[in-house]
Amino acid sequence: MTASTTPTYIGARVARKEDPRLITGEGTFTDDVTLPGMAYLTLVRSPHAHARIRRIDTTAAKKEPGVVAVFTGKDLEATGMLPVFITVPSMSGSKHMPIATDKARYAGDAVAAVVADSREAAKRAADLIAVDYEPLPIVVDAMKALEPGAPIVHEELGSNLVFTYPVKGGDIDKAFKDAEVKISQRIVNQRLIPNAIEPRAVTAKFEAGELTLWSTTQIPHFVQLIAALNLGLGQNKVRVIAPEVGGGFGSKLQVYAEELLVGFLAKTLGRPVKWTEERREGYLATIHGRDHVSDVELAAKRDGTILGLRVRTVANVGAYLQAFAPGIPTILHVFIVPGAYRIPAFDYEMRGAYTNTTPVDAYRGAGRPEAAYLIERMVDRLADEIRMDPAEVRRKNFIAADAFPFNTISGITYDSGNYEPALDRALAMADYKGFEKRRAEAKTRGNYRGIGISSYVEICGLAPSKVNAALGVGWGGYESARIRVHATGSVQVFTGTSPHGQGHETSWAQIAADALGISPNDIEVRHGDTFESPGMGVGTFGSRSLAVGGVAVHKAAEKVREKVVQIGAHLLEASPADVVVAGGKVFVKGVPEKAKNFGDISMAAYLANNLPEGMEPGLEATVYYDPPNFTFPFGTHIAEVEIDGETGTVQIVKYSACDDCGRQINPMIVEGQLHGGITQGIGQALYEGAVYDSDGQLLSGSMMEYHVPTAEDVPPFDLDSTETLTNTNPLGVKGIGEAGTIGSTPAAVNAVIDALSPLGIKHLDMPLTPEKLWRAIRASGEGRR
């Protein structure tokens, strides 16, 4: 760190500044915004997964009392196409209109829109719209979608292949020729539904030529940009506000149809318009995550040394490419598949496929959970095959602590890492040594007990803008911050990040407080309003906010501090090198009694009649920080499970994790991110999964059929950390938003498979539901009658 003061607030468990309004019901979420004269939008969605739209009869709907207007896709083409921000080589992009005009490509694709005086009237009218559909053949399975003769989702593209993305390193043929052990495994990473507890919503008004749009978004600036471009407004005339946002996990990392529609309708109709998603609607119309099928082959020696990894994956992107979808199975997945290991040869081919299902994009971890699951399952398969302790197989193949920065076989450079201490601590926390006794003891009760390890590495801090461009990401990976000190000394931080639970108001205040030598209580952090923030903010996703946005805040605060030092030196008639900024005071080293208050300095900056020669008045700074590299957090998670021999029910009896995200700004928030992330990862391992039937109907279409983990489904978590700083940024910070999700899924699955390995079970696909385990136990012949 470059601050001359030792950190006071960085690293402290500072209570969250967000909480007082959220625990009293005073927070304003998008659906809480109600404006005079507001109308309500409802969308008519296709019940068919694939159908040509022959005719839409809106006559009856238009006559319904309270109806303001009814639109079909053709009436709304002026809203333009929905954006895709990433273009990977060989990509075959889809045309995606907010309302389908020619055919519906998934069950839930919007085909018409109704605006009415009330929600009820809009819904009644929507029911009166008669759509004449011509059902078409349907493809749901991504593998089948790539077979010859499969129904084509976008005829104009000629096939369902979205891209082929190969990444190779080393001599893969030699690796398999030299191998003493070869393991092949098909690994399915099932489709998930994000389920932020706040459904999506959009509210907009158009007044005096200016559009104000409230949205449940993680990326308000991108919504502003696309709304301005698509709706033909100056960017200065589009104000997007992300007020309180009730969780996102990637599902609000889009420019959605409804955002453009509500903006367009407010402008066209001249009255405020609101749309609020219903949960069941969200299951269809909000993006899904994951959905990979991988065929994996691992080459190794009998002593556990990994020689090579060959993977062929098909990723289901759904019916249309969404904003970040092309980058998730590719950039955010393939490169990180080697994980924590030195793998001499690597050959990955990823293919994307269109299907008649809800579009797939970023869900917490986005590509990295799929990577960690794949490699961590294979390492366990290897350990099982050669009868070696899975912890030791990991240790044997770990990238050595002195090998960083490390160039991976997939072609990226890990900034820093030290994997063994995190593994060792997690093993100690889990009492790994004592496990076999517990397994034996469970057996006497007729239960199967297992322990599972996952040592993950992930990518975050998206990303150096030039690297982004080289990878096909159509926008820079910087982040912005502006710090404004008023004459009286009150401080505002404006950030381009857009938190939705991550506590940036607190952490950013801690960062700025240390640089400015004041208390976080005296700093207000503002976010999510494109008319307040710097010109562009990239937003909150991919665990990037701290490593990019937090660093931008730090740099802006350093700039302000530099000016405070200059003014202080001038007023105190000292050399700037001798000036100390701390405890809300500015003084000459060794003479704290002759201090100026922070507020005296800011007042001087604005009075401007006694400043150092040539200095500009005012006290504020704006920074756009573009990082030089990604950051690569890591850790080891260990789950211990017990499976009821009678019912197949899994209980996680102990969960231990040691994570390393570099320097922690607020350990309380770090732990909270881990708790939530681990729970989502356990959800994937044991409970969650989107299920379609062959007609493209989402069978897991509500919270009744799709099991979001409850408090009874997860254990308490035992957490520890190591600290390996990165020199990618001056704070030494990495990122922790997704690590829990990435680390926990393989730990939980490895534990269940370990429990069942005495029955000869080597792999089962997620979710590991009681029924699946019960059947597997029965099929093994070991289950009791």
Add this chain to the structure above:
Amino acid sequence: MPHAVAVTVNGTSYPREIEPTLLLVEYLRETLGLTGTHVGCDTSQCGACTVLVDGRATKACTMLAVQADGAEVITIEGLAKNGDMHPIQRAFAKEHALQCGFCTPGLMITAVDFLERNPSPSDAEIRHAIKGNLCRCTGYHNIVNAIRSASAEMRQSAGARPKVAAEVKR
């Protein structure tokens, strides 16, 4: 046909003419503008809409407003008394039991009802009591801690603080 109802919400009676199909949660959010109570689902799964109806934690999306005629309803806005936070509110902040805060009002209301009936719960009992409230952010770890810590504080100050619901009809 609109019905005349009077629901007492956070101590104030609100006589209103409402449609018989109006849900209690819509009445609170839209008719009265009390937006601290949230809607997270349409299948009574999430618990974001939980309020106290005559002292009992109730999912306000499962009840019609007309059914609450004459009832005493407490929402998140009514949990603090004269600016003095309820122990559960203090505990949620202290234990970092909320992130986005969307599920939080419902969870706190559920906890208030639960702790009034079970002042010294085990962790397993706490987890069971809140299983009807989904939180996607926190993994529940700190929520359990907060409810445990609030229970300790409430036991210590038992008697000093009136029950949240002025009148508890059971």
